[in-house]
Amino acid sequence: MVTDNTPRTSHAVTANRWDILGGLWPKPLPVVSVVIAHFEQQSQLDRTLLALERQTYPNDFLDMIVVDDGSRAAPSVPAKVRLIRQEDRGFRLAAARNAGARAARGSILCFLDADTTPEPDYVRELTRLPSLAADAVTVGMRRHADLSATSADGRIELIAPNHELPAPAWLTREYERSSDLLEVDHRSYRFLIGAVLACSRDFFAETGGFDESFTEYGGEDWEWGYRAWLAGAVFAHVRNAVAWHDGPEWSERTDADASRQRRKNAETLKLTQFIPARGSAGRGVRPPTADLLVEIQSSTSSAALFICVDSVLESLPHAVVVVPGNCLDSHFNDPRVVRRADAGERPLVRATVAFPRAVRVDPEVFRREVERVASGSGDAADVVVRDSSGSILCEIRSVRARRRSARWQRDGLFPTVEVVADWVIALDQEPDLEAYLGGWS
Missing domain, CATH: 3.90.550 (Spore Coat Polysaccharide Biosynthesis Protein SpsA; Chain A)
Structure with a gap:
């Protein structure tokens, strides 16, 4: 597969009015590079790769890339899936996603995690807007299920609903309040999820990609989302692009409350150094860069x-x-x-x-x-x-x-x-x- 540089009509969207592109589909279809981050998750990766084979988006227009973040052994992937490995230097999800983006041959990037399995229409629905508007950034509908006792070759859209776990209520409320991010502001970066994210390859490159100084769980997608916002991104939540995360949402996990809150506070403190905006930075403490x-x-x-x-x-x-x-x-x-x-x-x-x-x-x-x-x-x-x-x-x-x-x-x-x-x-x-x-x- 050669790198996709096919010229296409792209639309400039006013404000955040992605709804004006309703009913439009890209012609010709772009090649979509699906970048899958992985670490010691072979069975979950198998399920996700199989789900990608079952996409309604034409398989010949999918460029699948697995980026392994230092697993002890290389994951097994089908011949048509490219594998990139980086050495184990701790949690480097940002670096892994960037490596996949650099290797991408498609004009559209679709980020997934190995433990997040898409339903059949996922790629088609999530990539529609970035294919039409080069600065659109879309986030899918991530749902949660306990898939530990299910077969990796089962159809995710049939199996997962029977094992569904609670979704984060605050995020559900915000998607509803904002009409799926039709109404946004400078803090709407908080509603982007790196595991179900899509944008154009050119826009991602323009923003500089994820900040690789993020070497603990969480925050790298919000930091990138804020820079994307400043760069003029059009944010949209695509509720028909459903992917299932194997396991509970962060706030529902069984870690001790104090330990979980400390980790969340560490993420929030780090973000205060990168996002100087009102409501994200300190109220009295000055951020390191001007707002x-x-x-x-x-x-x-x-x-x-x-x-x-x-x-x-x-x-x-x-x-x-x-x-x-x-x-x-x-x-x-x-x-x-x-x-x-x-x-x-x-x-x-x-x-x-x-x-x-x-x-x-x-x-x-x-x-x-x-x-x-x-x-x-x-x-x-x-x-x-x-x-x-x-x-x-x-x-x-x-x-x-x-x-x-x-x-x-x-x-x-x-x-x-x-x-x-x-x-x-x-x-x-x-x-x-x-x-x-x-x-x-």
């Missing part, structure tokens, strides 16, 4: 600049504020305030804010407006704030929207809102700094 980037392009005086910076950081304490190069002096002994030349790349920023000149913002209203854009859940990806004369006071822009538009070289994929507001006040005259600090102005 928001604010630029003040000019100022009439040091006092005006100080008030602008101060009111912004009161509202957005995790932001980095860029000031004109000649204005950074001893008044700003704060690592969050930098010159443009020192701002560097901020790859995890959700939104940028630009002030053409120094202003004073109402901290509460400003925070709300920035979060409306940055979260991705509001009615606008960009907000342009003007004064009563029509002059621009502030521009708030979504990084996710900008990256999606750049990929498709199209404007209008996300809405822009223009408002006249009194919560941004231009500081064109010399302000009374003492009154500002004292609270009587």
Whole structure:
């Protein structure tokens, strides 16, 4: 099988409206590379590979890759399945999935774990959207069953329902609340599951793949999902793409509660170092990288600049504020305030804010407006704030929207809102700094 580079029509989706592609199917069908992570799970792998042979997706368009994460003995796989092995250096699921993606010949990647067995329509249903929209990321319906006493060659769609275990109630609720991720925000990465995930090979490569510093169970799929979100991904939950995990959901496992909670806390703590967004990072503890980037392009005086910076950081304490190069002096002994030349790349920023000149913002209203854009859940990806004369006071822009538009070289994929507001006040005259600090102005 040669690498699939066949040109196909791809669709740019507005906002997260994957529903506009309802009823469409890719023509011609792409080759799908199914990347299966494995460690000491031969019987479960046998069941999953057999289920892949029974897919309704044409078998000639499946490129199956098993990546073994250091098992003592190489797993046995059919001749048409490629096997990649990596040495045993502990839990390296992220590295295993990346290795499979690098070896993929298909234009669509479909990630599975050896203990997660797909029903017959799984590949067809899960890969439809990524085949139509190159930046779509889909997650299947993972169900749970105790398959330990069942035959590996039985039909999973018939056997598993008789041995079903409880699904995670919180995840079921979120899929229902969000209409299968039609309604999303910057924390919707939490609803992606690496064991039932699909995306295009090109989009996966653009994001840089999974972070291989994740060497304990959990978190690598959420971290990648957050970067995918920032890159403009369209998230969708495909409930018709059913795969069965052999064993209970994490919260239902029999480990002692305290031990299980410690492991979950360790995962959450690690993610605070990678996801600086509100609701994922510390409330008071600053994350190692900026969540928001604010630029003040000019100022009439040091006092005006100080008030602008101060009111912004009161509202957005995790932001980095860029000031004109000649204005950074001893008044700003704060690592969050930098010159443009020192701002560097901020790859995890959700939104940028630009002030053409120094202003004073109402901290509460400003925070709300920035979060409306940055979260991705509001009615606008960009907000342009003007004064009563029509002059621009502030521009708030979504990084996710900008990256999606750049990929498709199209404007209008996300809405822009223009408002006249009194919560941004231009500081064109010399302000009374003492009154500002004292609270009587």
